[in-house]
Amino acid sequence: MRNKKSYDILSDNELAILITSGDEAAFNEIYKRYWERLYVAARHRIEDSCEAEEIVQDIFCNLWRKRSNFELTKGFQNYFSVAVKFEVINRMAKKSRENRVKKEVLVWSSAVDESTSDQLDFNELQNQLAMTIRVLPEKCLLVFKLKHEKGYSQKQIAEELNIAEKTVEAHLSKARKTIRIRFGYLAEMAKSVLFL
Incomplete structure (x- = not known):
């Protein structure tokens, strides 16, 4: 030893x-x-x-x-520098997402007819969406958050993360596919909450 x-x-x-x-x-x-x-x-x-x-x-x-x-690959100084940047972005995006989803759920729920038997449990939908998004791979999750919570364009995301626009597109495609698979027929409703 x-x-x-x-x-x-x-x-x-x-x-x-x-x-x-x-x-x-x-x-x-x-x-x-x-x-x-x-x-x-x-x-x-x-x-x-x-x-x-x-x-x-x-x-x-x-x-x-x-x-x-x-x-x-490039030493711990570089690794940790990038890790801090991503973690800060993730936390800021999470706070932004939580506020945005709350607002969207309120707007969405107010538009639904309370008397219909098909009324959705919006809290449950919010939780399911959050859980689905949380299990995305780290880089995919970060790209998704920058796009849908910060409103970044694919070009801006590519510049921010120092990756190719095609890579950004691939991450976004993967995130959408994951959400659609998880929610099935609820995917269209998920779109309206997340602006997919």
């Missing part, structure tokens, strides 16, 4: 390889090296210090959870 003291001399790439095999000491070393930097970056983007701490914790939890498939 590796001496604990020797972890601090390992490179990020060496630690990344050790993390993939479940080496907790390697993970702890990465945590020690980058926690403060991540917190400062998150705090710079979000005014709430508690939320900034939550963002950092979530990023490290996600890293550990996905460790077996983790691959470091």
